[in-house]
Ligand SMILES: Nc1ncnc2c1ncn2[C@@H]1O[C@H](COP(=O)(O)OP(=O)(O)OP(=O)(O)O)[C@@H](O)[C@H]1O
């Protein structure tokens with residue numbers, strides 16, 4: 015069977031530093047993979063490779079059987095890979111709804127000519143988008159849907175993360191990349207987030223998710239399989255139980271802490 | 278219900294007419310002291326309006342509810358301008374220039390305001406439009422109306438050329454490219470012999486429509502309107518058209534995409550936006566507007582030289598966009614009008630004009646970067 | 662052969678000017694990640710300083726009393742210092758407020774600042790729109806050497822430039838302040854955490870950059886025998902171009918970039934028939950070529966934008 019995503023020996027070097035080093039990783043349809051590792055282990059860089067922001071030094075990325083390496087970022091996005099960002103990159107001066115509408119860019123098709131001369135067509139498109147956007151938002155929070163004209167930059171952190179996920183989902187992705195979605199959330203909000211992810215998995219059949227998280231509770235709850243990175247290398251892979259008793263993993267995390275304690 | 282609407286309509290007509298009369302009176306004032314008083318008065322009204330919430334609400338609601346009616350009456354008032362200024366063609370001339378700059382500013386706004394691409398080559402596309410149509414008219418007797426299209430298209434082609442480097446560069450580098458392009462065009466215009474070199478092109482024929490030359494006065498309803506009125510009405514239509522185009526682009530997928538690029542280019546890419554293409558598009562549309570404005574300018578003045586398209590013109594247009602309010606179509610037009618009319622009113626300080634522009638830019642960016650009229654959130658009609 | 666040698670000398674001189682301006686661009690970009698679009702105008706202020714100082718010296722009679730080899734270096738030093746101070750002042754007033762604002766703002770603000778500088782100069786000199794005669798501060802002797810005409814003033818200019826640039830490199834490599842400048846340009850936040858006073862370091866950077874730029878302004882004046890209020894616009898764009906060609910942020914790149922531009926312009930003027938009026942066009946085409954095919958410049962490294 016063809017995996018939804020398959021990377022092989024994926025590597026990128028920044029000068030001497032191999033931020034991601036020969037990482038093999040697969041995601042199947044409908045599967046949620048947790049990607050964990052200490053700070054600076056290359057998780058975000060891995061996402062940047064998948065989305066074409068960085069070009070790999072070596073290795074391949076196959077998505078639905080197709081090679082993604084060397085495709086520009088926007089084309090990769092059009093193929094159905096959507097992501098959120100670790101430090102949240104909403105379009106801050108636009109409204110919540112506009113943020114979500116931009117998420118729909120890949121499968122809208124009106125161009126400048128339509129905008130100027132085919133007003134009806136454009137209005138239809140907007141109308142459909144608004145309807146879909148509001149529906150998406152209200153699934154995550156009625157509150158957000160009713161304040162959809164608020165400036166995104168005025169939202170509290172937790173809401174921003176939600177909008178970011180909505181924006182990513184608005185493109186009907188087949189593969190969703192979440193970079194530390196629970197960062198800066200309270201326990202209650204994290205709980206809600208897990209609920210949201212579960213719901214997305216249920217509603218969007220076959221969606222593959224890679225989720226980077228430092229909160230192990232989230233990983234335990236939502237991930238079918240966990241991949242652990244350390245210094246850019248994959249050091250372990252398996253279910254949450256397997257990982258949590260893996261020597262290498264414990265060392266990677268504890269080793270860090272000891273070093274921190276000494277410093 | 279009916280009488281209520283009628284009352285509101287009358288109120289609306291009243292408000293608009295009073296403002297129009299104030300504007301006309303201001304334009305016809307030439308005494309510096311009185312001009313200053315006028316300006317203080319306008320600023321006072323502006324402040325009052327921002328502070329006094331109730332009045333603002335009433336008026337904005339009024340305009341929103343009777344939007345079409347309000348715009349219609351506004352159009353009617355603007356159409357009377359040549360009648361009001363019938364005896365002082367100079368004032369009509371100022372209005373024409375304001376309109377030209379409004380077109381330039383609207384064009385630049387697609388880049389500077391919507392997309393955050395700082396383009397310092399407005400003067401170049403303006404110049405290309407002007408020179409192209411002037412040369413065609415002088416040497417090949419091509420009519421102004423065809424020239425308008427050709428001038429716009431050639432400028433647009435230039436915009437495309439200018440936009441190509443933005444595949445690889447952005448920010449400072451892209452601005453450098455635009456400055457360099459602008460200077461290149463200027464140097465070429467000065468040195469080419471077939472463009473008339475530093476002396477430019479004289480005797481550009483005026484347009485004519487249905488046998489009526491734009492050099493002749495208009496006879497209408499027993500009035501004789503000075504020849505500038507021809508251009509006033511032409512510019513009126515062109516600004517109107519540009520306004521509609523700008524407004525429609527803003528409220529479409531294209532405008533939204535430009536905004537996404539402005540806010541965060543990487544996030545935009547990750548949402549499937551072909552940033553390069555949309556930037557090039559902004560370059561082309563901007564240049565088209567510039568080319569159109571240039572064509573009108575050359576045929577209106579009848580004489581062009583490279584000095585009309587120097588770097589400073591680009592900066593002036595940038596000032597207009599920043600002062601008026603980036604990405605606010607109405608604000609940008611206001612910026613253009615203000616910065617055309619005010620310098621004319623303060624002719625005594627002509628020498629300080631550019632210095633003051635510079636100071637305005639720095640002060641605005643520092644203390645009110647959103648401009649006089651900040652951009653507004655898009656509000657979508659509630660459906661069903 | 663002699664012709665080419667002669668042109669090479671011209672190219673070298675022009676290159677020196679551009680290098681001096683470009684060093685400023687690179688220093689500022691290193692320190693603050695800004696491009697100070699009005700730097701060219703600040704540089705030309707150096708030339709106007711000389712104009713003023715010369716006038717003052719004449720007025721108080723110093724010209725008649727002191728020999729030129731004492732007076733001229735003194736005037737240049739004062740002009741450098743004053744221009745440096747002005748540059749620092751502009752950083753405080755126009756650039757610093759935008760440190761955390763979107764890049765567009767500081768870009769437009771510095772372009773506007775350039776306008777303000779030019780207009781202020783124009784308005785403060787009598788007949789400011791016209792070119793001003795630049796005083797002859799250097800000896801006008803020249804001599805032949807293997808068929809190449811060497812002008813003494815050019816040799817002095819060239820020697821001074823090399824001396825000053827070396828001095829600046831020494832300063833940056835060997836002193837504490839220099840180390841701070843390097844640290845800030847590597848990583849501002851880390852430098853701040855190490856206890857480096859960022860504001861002072863940035864101010865120092867602008868002092869050095871603008872003072873070196875003043876020399877460039879004086880060179881332009883001495884070479885053309887005139888200065889005009891708006892020469893800084895072209896000078897700034899060329900200096901920035903040189904910095905970009907060499908690799909923006911890389912101080913050594915300024916030298917390479919400056920020389921390349923100097924070569925392109927001189928040789929375009931000398932060897933392309935009818936090319937003289939279009940030298941700037943050729944220079945810009947080279948820059949645009951670089952921007953498209955090697956945006957990071959000759960010495961610049963490819964940077965990955967952190968996401
Ligand atoms: N653009 C870049 N240039 C140079 N080095 C980089 C770049 N991006 C990342 N790195 C380096 O690559 C390594 C991995 O960084 P990355 O951001 O992927 O870690 P991470 O696993 O996401 O960490 P965290 O948990 O803190 O988010 C780090 O050492 C980082 O400094």
Ligand SMILES: [Mg+2]
Pocket residue numbers: 057058059100
């Ligand atoms: Mg990370």
